[in-house]
Amino acid sequence: MLRQVAEGVLIHESEFIQSKSVVVQGRAGVLLIDPGIQGDEMAALANDLRELGQPVVAGFSTHPDWDHLLWHAKLGEAPRYGTARCAAYIRDLLSNADWKARVAEMLPPDIAEEIPLDLLGIITGLPAETAQIPWDGPKVRIIEHQAHAPGHAALLIEERGVLVAGDMLSDILIPFLDLDAADPIKDYLAALRLLDGVADDVDVLIPGHGSVGGADQVRARIEQDRAYVQALRDGGVPDDPRVGPSATFGKDWLPGVHEWQLQRLAQRSERDGTPG
Numbered sequence: 142m143l144r145q146v147a148e149g150v151l152i153h154e155s156e157f158i159q160s161k162s163v164v165v166q167g168r169a170g171v172l173l174i175d176p177g178i179q180g181d182e183m184a185a186l187a188n189d190l191r192e193l194g195q196p197v198v199a200g201f202s203t204h205p206d207w208d209h210l211l212w213h214a215k216l217g218e219a220p221r222y223g224t225a226r227c228a229a230y231i232r233d234l235l236s237n238a239d240w241k242a243r244v245a246e247m248l249p250p251d252i253a254e255e256i257p258l259d260l261l262g263i264i265t266g267l268p269a270e271t272a273q274i275p276w277d278g279p280k281v282r283i284i285e286h287q288a289h290a291p292g293h294a295a296l297l298i299e300e301r302g303v304l305v306a307g308d309m310l311s312d313i314l315i316p317f318l319d320l321d322a323a324d325p326i327k328d329y330l331a332a333l334r335l336l337d338g339v340a341d342d343v344d345v346l347i348p349g350h351g352s353v354g355g356a357d358q359v360r361a362r363i364e365q366d367r368a369y370v371q372a373l374r375d376g377g378v379p380d381d382p383r384v385g386p387s388a389t390f391g392k393d394w395l396p397g398v399h400e401w402q403l404q405r406l407a408q409r410s411e412r413d414g415t416p417g
C-alpha cells in the first residue's frame with residue numbers, strides 16, 4: 142500500500158525493519174528508490190503503480206547493501222542507478238561465482254525464502270560527481286558520502302522538500318559504520334555535517350528504515366546520530382534508546398551491533414596504535 146508523504150512522493154513500508162521504498166512521480170512515470178524486500182511486496186507495489194497508470198521509468202539504490210538492491214520482474218526494465226562507487230562495489234560482489242550464497246548468508250532466516258535475488262544489484266553507476274538523477278521528473282539531488290556503506294547516497298528532492306536518507310538518520314537503528322573504511326568515525330561525522338547543510342530545505346525526512354519525520358526531526362536525528370558516533374569514538378556508553386533490545390526488533394540476527402562496532406574499533410586502534 143502506498144502512502145503519500147509529500148506532493149508527488151509516496152512510500153511503501155516493508156515489514157522487514159520498517160524498510161521504506163520511495164516512489165517519486167515524474168512526467169511519464171515514476172522513479173523508484175530502494176524497491177523493497179520480499180517478492181510479493183514488490184509485486185504488489187508493481188500492481189499498485191500499474192493501477193495508477195505510473196510505470197517505473199527509473200530506479201535508484203541508495204547503497205550496496207542487499208536490502209536496497211532488490212528488484213522484481215513486474216517492476217519492468219527501467220534503468221536502475223546508483224553512485225559509481227556503489228555500482229563498483231556491487232559489480233565486484235556479483236563477479237564471484239558464489240555471490241548468491243554469500244548474500245543468502247546475510248538474509249534474515251525467517252523471510253530469506255521470500256527474497257528474490259535474481260535481479261539484485263543490476264545497476265548502472267552514475268559518473269562520480271553526478272549532481273542529480275537523470276530522469277524526467279522533479280530534480281533529485283545526489284548527496285554522496287562515505288559513512289554507512291561505500292558510495293552511499295542521500296537524495297534531496299528540493300521542490301518537494303523531501304530528503305531520502307538511505308541508511309542514515311533512522312529513529313530505530315543506531316548508525317552502522319562502514320568499518321572497512323580508512324577512518325569510519327571521521328567519515329560518519331563528515332556525512333552528518335553534509336546532511337546538516339541541507340537540513341533547512343527539508344520538510345519530510347524518509348529514512349531507509351524507521352519512521353518518516355517532519356522538519357523538526359532532521360536536526361534532532363542528526364544530533365542523536367552524532368552523539369552516538371562520538372560515544373562510540375570515545376568508548377563511552379551511549380545514552381541512546383536505539384541501543385539494546387529495542388534495536389533488534391525481536392529478531393535475533395541484529396542484536397549486539399553496538400558491542401560489535403565497539404569491538405571492531407578497539408581492534409583497529411590496537412592494531413594501528415592510535416585511538417579510534
Ligand SMILES: [Zn+2]
Nearest residue numbers: 206208308349
Ligand atoms: Zn538498510
